[in-house]
Amino acid sequence: GAVVSQHPSWVICKSGTSVKIECRSLDFQATTMFWYRQFPKQSLMLMATSNEGSKATYEQGVEKDKFLINHASLTLSTLTVTSAHPEDSSFYICSVDYSTSKGHNTEAFFGQGTRLTVV
């Protein structure tokens, strides 16, 4: 599998400020990473697909100008929550697309998640 490190684990910020979350693939060159949002005791909600060297693909209803994604290298994708508001408070998780050499297994390995609280 792949080892994925997400930083920070938790962050508290003031309303109106921006917060950057990093997702690093430590032992695997990831051309594709995914960003999810998760509410308590609920499943993961895909926000966007991060593609190395190109623009991210956002899911319907996700504001691309609010959730800026940059995937400048094969080991790092960042999610910046701009002008954060209390309703943006959530658990954000990244994952690495770790498709096997056979091509039909789509396994994901996740970071530890970031708990964002906007006050």
Next chain:
Amino acid sequence: TQLLEQSPQFLSIQEGENLTVYCNSSSVFSSLQWYRQEPGEGPVLLVTVVTGGEVKKLKRLTFQFGDARKDSSLHITAAQPGDTGLYLCAGGGNQGGKLIFGQGTELSVKP
């Protein structure tokens, strides 16, 4: 739109009991994964099944992929408090690297 219906969404049982979690879809998936997530952590991959009818065992956990590759189940034998967590099924292979997640099953095993 592909959907994975996971049930039950909440399950509270006593230590030693058995349980089964189900994931069902009208769509065929190339592969299906099961993850376990603890509070404040990212999901951890438990198993991937790819062949219709496939059964995989991981200690007290048994995973099965339906013959038509549209459904899967997770059976836990003699549950222990350490099994407590959120269990997620996810289907893949149909939308590039994207995974379709079920709603999750919050399992609580009481001593």
